[in-house]
Amino acid sequence: MSNYLIKYCFSILMCFTFSVVGLMLSTPVQANTVTAVRIWPADIYTRITIEAEKPILYKMTTLKDPERVVVDVEDVDLNVVIKALSEKVSESDPYISKIRVANFKPKVVRLVVDLKGEAKPAIFTLPPAGDYKHRLVLDIYPTKDPLMAMLDERDNPPQTVDVTANNKSTQVVTLPQSTDVPSVTVDSNVAAVKIDEGAKPANTTTTNSVNAVETTSQTSQTSATLQAEVSKEVPDNKPSSKGLRQITIAIDPGHGGEDPGAIGATGSREKEITLLIAKKLKAKIDEEPNMRALLTRDGDYFIPLHMRVLKARKLQADLFISIHADAFTNPAARGSSVFALSEKGATSASARYLANKENQSDLIGGVSLNVKDPLLARTLLDLSQTATINDSLKLGKAVLGNIGEINKLHKNHVEQAGFAVLKSPDIPSILVETAFISNPDEERRLNDSAYQDKLVLSILTGIKKYFSTNPALAKTKVALD
Structure with a gap:
């Protein structure tokens, strides 16, 4: 009888199993949503x-x-x-x-x-x-990246030649490639303009020497116009009329696009506040006679951390300032902070927490981890950059001291941690935590235009104080190629 029960139970179990499997096979897998x-x-x-x-x-x-x-x-x-x-x-x-x-x-x-x-x-x-x-x-x-195109134009400007009556040689005048005018050969001996073979100009008649000079003059004006447009965005770090080299400051508004950064209690987003402050800081710096500022981003889009560093280096920046308004686990945390890079480790638990949080920006903002960029590998190496870090600490101290006059400081000294965005080997770089957006009172102040103006002036004053004791010298770039 016991054997009969065992066989009976086994048959029921098998029937149940086949029924479940059949149901699973007959039920369509739900599509992704x-x-x-x-x-x-x-x-x-x-x-x-x-x-x-x-x-x-x-x-x-x-x-x-x-x-x-x-x-x-x-x-x-x-x-x-x-x-x-x-x-x-x-x-x-x-x-x-x-x-x-x-x-x-x-x-x-x-x-x-x-x-x-x-x-x-x-x-x-x-x-x-x-x-x-x-x-x-x-x-x-x-x-071709627009920034890289501008830099190429700056580094390789169109060649122009002035034509004079005393010049007896044949000279070639090449117009910028962006125009539709063919290159021309100016021969002052025969006072004519020869059109290159293969070109299809609208008018192929010869002209006199006056017109030849006008052609060259127009070419020079076109080149000058192009260079002026490039100079608006790409500083050349040449001495000004007063003998002072123009100082270039890269301003990095944290986060952007897919990466909102920290979010305040009332919904304020760090990426929007940092962009507002960065634009105001740029405007103030541009008012200085020997300073020019450039933004790593000027809109709501994401830039990987290493590209922010590379942009600053391509622009031959003298300083790199990253603007943030972060959050902490405790909403009571408040105060402004300034950070520099650390080669050895974070100077506090909070500095380590913030660095780890900021370094996750690439994952949140969206960077393919499968892309192996050799420039990234070379730029973000833990290079021996003691001199640059020392300059970063001096800059940070000057900025922190002035911010302390308008807001409470979270720490009274410049902290250090392994922020990826500060890893330029040859540009003094700091990260400014303007205030804690997770603190309701500081979130309100960060959204206040008057407070933003005070904050910007305090950062600019700190920058000027830094340069008063650390004058900008000729740039010696560390090659990463």
């Missing part, structure tokens, strides 16, 4: 972000004539969220003209990104970080 889409347009690149409940599977291809990027997002439903992506494209977007979204086949949504010109797409996924779930990130970069 897109929960949010965002577009961050900027001069340096445009970012498209798709956020979903589960890891996102995708395939990307590029097409030409016209320029397009096609992304097939697999195992997702065409819901209202992902459909809204096409409505988020701005007419002023420098790289994207429109986005089309439709079902390519069941459970596959196709995105067709129509571009305004040739571009370089980069696509990658990110695991959950901060308040974000799984993300698919598509970055549309120009074929």
Whole structure:
């Protein structure tokens, strides 16, 4: 009888097991759900972000004539969220003209990104970080970075030649490549302008020497105009009329784009406050006769930490100042702080906490961890940079002392920690925590325009005090190539 019961129970168990397995096989697996889409347009690149409940599977291809990027997002439903992506494209977007979204086949949504010109797409996924779930990130970069193009123009200006009556040699005048005018050969002996072979000018008639001189003059004016435009953004660090070399200061508004930074009790976002303060600081510095400031970002978009460092170095900055308004676990924490880089370790537990938090910005903001940038590897090495750190400490002390006159200080000395954004080997660099946005009273002050103005003046006064005892000398750049 016992054997019969055993066989009976076993048969029932098997039937139950087959029933469960059959039910599992017959029940369709639920598709991934897109929960949010965002577009961050900027001069340096445009970012498209798709956020979903589960890891996102995708395939990307590029097409030409016209320029397009096609992304097939697999195992997702065409819901209202992902459909809204096409409505988020701005007419002023420098790289994207429109986005089309439709079902390519069941459970596959196709995105067709129509571009305004040739571009370089980069696509990658990110695991959950901060308040974000799984993300698919598509970055549309120009074929040449605008900043790098300006620097190339500065370093390799168009060559022009003045033509005089006493000049008996044949000289070539090359116009900037951005114009449609062909290069011309000016021969003062025969007083004529010869058009290069292969060029197709509108008028091929010869001209007299006066017109030849006018052509050269126009060329010089075009070149001068181009150089003036570049000089607005890219300082050349040449002596001013008073014999003082122009000082270049890189201002880095923390966070941006996908990375909001810390968020205050009433919803203030660190990325917005830091940009406001940074723009005000730039305006004040630009009013100084021998100073010029440049921003690592001038809008709401994200820049990886190492790119902020590289931008400052490419611009041959004399100082690097990163602006923040962070939060702490305790909302009662208050006061302003200034940080410099540490080679050995953080000077306090709070400094270590803040450095770790800021260094996670790349993961939250969205940087592909699979991209191996040799410049990144060389720039962020733990270099022996004792002299630069000592200068950073001097700068930090000067700035901290002046900030202390308008706000309580969290610590009365410059703290140190391993902030990745401060790792330039040859630029004194500090990170200014303007106040704790997690403190309700300080959050209110950070949003107050009058307080922002006082804060900016205190930082500028600290910068001027630093240079009064540490004059800007000729730059000696540390090569990383």
